[in-house]
Amino acid sequence: MIEVKELTKTYREGRGIRNISFQVEPGTSFGFLGPNGAGKTTTIRLLMGFLRPDSGRVTINKLDCWYEKTDIKKLVCYLPGELHFMENLTGLDFLELIAGMHCESFPKKSRDYFVSALDLDINVLIRKMSKGMKQKLGIISALMLDASVLIFDEPTSGLDPLMQKVFIELILEEKNKGKTIFMSSHQFSEIERTCERVGIIREGTLLAVQCISQLREAECQTFEIEVEREADAELLKQSELDLIPIHGANYLIRVAGELDRLWLVLAQVRVKRFKQRSLELEEAFMDFYR
Secondary structure, three states, rough: OOOEEEEEEEOOOOEEEEEEEEOOOOEEEEEEOOOOOOHHHHHHHOOOOOOOOOOOEEEOOOOOOOOOOOHHHEEEEEEEOOOOOOOOOOOHHHHHHHHHHOOOOOOOOHHHHHHHHHHOOHHHHHHHHHHHHHHHHHHHHHHHHHOEEEEEOOOOOOOOOOHHHHHHHHHHHHHHHOOHHHHHEHHHHHHHHHOOEEEEOOEEEEEEEEEEHHHHHHHOEEEEEEEEOHHHHHHHHHHEEEEEEEEOOOOEEEEOOHHHHHHHHHHOOOOEEEEEOOOEHHHOHHHHHH
């Protein structure tokens, strides 16, 4: 469905993407992961036909994303990473506007389903909405049109954990309908739940394309610890744990496999604060970034 072949787009300052290639099969979900400035949004803008490639080719359903971008937009619903609205409209006004631009009959049933699922009051003026409410509005506008291809750029930015969970459930429903989904994210858990394959990009270079099952096997658990004394910090440093300093007496500890060694070390130090962290992008793919 989506094919990216030797795609390059660079800007004057040298940033962009260079010679990246991958495929997304019909009816599958593909996660696109990388730190800020890695090239995720540039790739998505090329998919949407907003930018012209310097070289290479990108197609959706065998349609060229630059030369046939009008036809592409009939297949795709897109949620940008940065949302901009007409602030004087209500949420309902905006959704009616979007629906009118895309189809003759307004998909009220579909719209109401997503409004209810995301618990959004669409009668509120957009200028009075919080960032999270605006993000919900953007998600609803993308999902309600029932396009065969969904392209989302950081879709859960601004959502609280409960709504992030709801979003994942909605994406899984769309996936079960046979939709093709391309989604960039910083959240490994989000991609792990929704995607079969993932591409890892950094500084414009595609480092790897892997199945989620492969990444699970390499997954590390990450803990954040704060110790009370300098002697405790020194003991941590001398241990064989994978230790990453944060600030002061605060550290990240990455553990692959069994946790026995971690518990033995912690039994010897005075711990002020200790918690397990959700897996973040850089921690999940540390080996690719070294």
